[in-house]
Amino acid sequence: MIGRITGAARLAGVIGRPVSHSLSPILHNYWLARLGVDGAYVPLPVASGRFVDAVRGLQAAGFRGANVTIPYKEEAYALADSLDPLARVAGSVNTLIFRDDGGVHGASTDGFGFLASLEDAGVDVKTLPGKGPALLLGAGGAARSVALALLERGVAVCVSNRTDERARALVEELGAAWSEHVGAACPELSVIPWDAWQSELNGFSLLVNSTSLGMHGGPDEAFAPDLGAAGDDLAVSDIVYVPLETGLLRAARARGLRTVGGLGMLLHQARPGFRAWFGAEATVDAATVAHVMAALKR
Template identity: 65%
Template sequence: MSAPRITGHAKLAGVIGHPVEHSLSPVLHNYWLARHGIDGAYVPLPVVPGSFTTAVRGLQASGFRGANVTIPHKEAAFALADEVETQARIAGSVNTLVFRDDGTIHGSSTDGFGYLASLEAESVSLESLSVRGPALLLGAGGAARSIATSLMEKGMSVIFANRTNERATTLANELAQTWCAHMQSPAPALSTLDWDAWESSLGSMSLLVNTTSLGMQGGPAPEWTPDLSHAAETLVVSDIVYVPRETQLLRCAAARGLKAVGGLGMLLHQARPGFQAWFGAETEVDDATVAHILAVLKNR
C-alpha cells in the first residue's frame, strides 16, 4: 500500500511524549491514512517535560489538527485543554487533543473507550460481568484511572490492588469524589485490596485487568506469573500489555480455561476517535490492521 501524496493542504496530527520513539501510533495512523487515501500525516513529537504548553501552541500555529498525548504529559494536557469531556474530567487525564478552528482545545481520554472496545471485539459482555461481580484492577496509574472510569460508567464496582496500597486508596477516593462532582450521583462501589491478597480473592471477581507493566517484554518483571488458581470459571482476564502479545498472565488464564483478552486491541481501538476527529474518516480495527501492526512489532 503506497502512501498518498502529501500537499500543502495535508491534515496533520501527531503524538507528544518523552520518550516517544517507541510509539506505534505513527505506524497505525499513517497506515489508516494510506488506506483511506487521505492527504495527511501523523508524526512523533518528542517534547521534554516543561515544554508541553509551548509545543502545543506551536502545533496549533502550524496548522495541526491535534495530537495524542502520552507519558509524561497527560496531566499537563488535562490542564491545558479549554474543554474536557466528562469521562476525562473524572479520570483527571487527557490523551487526545483536538485543535478547533476558533483556537480552543478539546481534550478527551480514549483509553477507556479503547479498552471497552477491545472487550466487545472479543464478545465480552459488560452487562453480564457487572452482574457476576466486581472488576479487579492491578495498578493505580493513568491507565487504571481511565479504564476504571469506563467500567464505572457501565455500572461496575471496581477494586484496586497496587504494590503501594496508599496509591490505590488515593485513586479510589479521588475517583469517588470526581464522579460525584461531575455526575451528580453516588459513584459505583470503589475499594482496595492489599497486593498480597488479590490472588486469593479472585473467586468473587468477574474481571481482572492488569494495568501495570508487569509481564511486559523489556519491563521490570517480564516473567511475572500470577496464581489464578482461586479464580471462578467465569473470570475474564485482560492485560493492557501488548509486547509480548500473549503475556504470562494470559497464558495462565488460558491454561485455566478462562477467557483471556490481550492489550493490542485496546491500543488500536483507542486511536479511532482521534483519527476521526483529525482526519475526518471513520476507521476500524480489522484483521488487516492487526496484521500490519504485528508485522511491525515482529521487525522491531
C-alpha cells in the first residue's frame, strides 16, 4: 500500500542505531496511504556522535519530526527545547516534534501506548487504584515509562527486578523526579524481591512484564512463571510482542486471567506522533493489526 507523494509531502522518520528492525515505517506508511495523506515516513540510521547534527539536518530539510529509539532517547531529551510532563519525569524522549518557530518539542509516548493497549483489551485503568497496586517486572527504560503512566492514573506500583539494586534505584529516581516535576503527591512506590513476587501475586491488580524475558532471541524465551497465587481478577500484560503470545501470557490464559499482549502498546504509542507530524488521526483497528502482524511474519 503506497500513497501519493508530492513535493509538498509531510516528512517524518525514526532515528536510531540500528533501525533496520523497526516496524515504525511499515505502520506509519500504512496509515498515510490509508488516510490519503501526502507524506512519507523513513528509517534514519544515525552514526554515533551525530545525533544532534542529524536532527538539525532534518529540521533544515523540512521534516516535521521523528521518533527516537535506542540509543538516542536521552540525547533527544537533552536536545528538546520543551518537554511534555511524562518525558520530563522520565528523562528520555521517543518522539520529537519540530515547531514552526525552529524549536523542538520532546514527548514520551510509550506510557500513552501502554494505557491505550490496556483499554483496548478491556482493562479499565480507572478502577485499578481501588483494586490494589500493579506489579512491574523490570527496571529499565520501558519499566520507567510504564510506571509513570500508571502513577499518573493514581495506581500504586511495586517493582521487582532480577537485580534488586536496580529496582530500588528506579523507585528512588522516580519518586524524586515526580516530586521535582509534578509537584503533587506520588502514589506509592515499592520494591519486592525477585524470588518473592510469584507467591505474593494475590495482592496485585495488574502484572506487567517490561523485561526481555520471554522474547524470541532473548535471555529466557521459555519464561513462564507460576501464576497459581494470583487472584481471579488479576490482569496480565507483557510488552514483548515477538512472539505475540509469550510464555507469561500463555500461563495467564491457562489460569483464566485477562491478558494484554505487547503489540498494542507498540501501535498505540505511534498515534500522538502521527497526529503531530501528519495532521491526521490514526486508529488501531483490526486492519492495522493484521497489516503489522503480516510484516512480523515475513
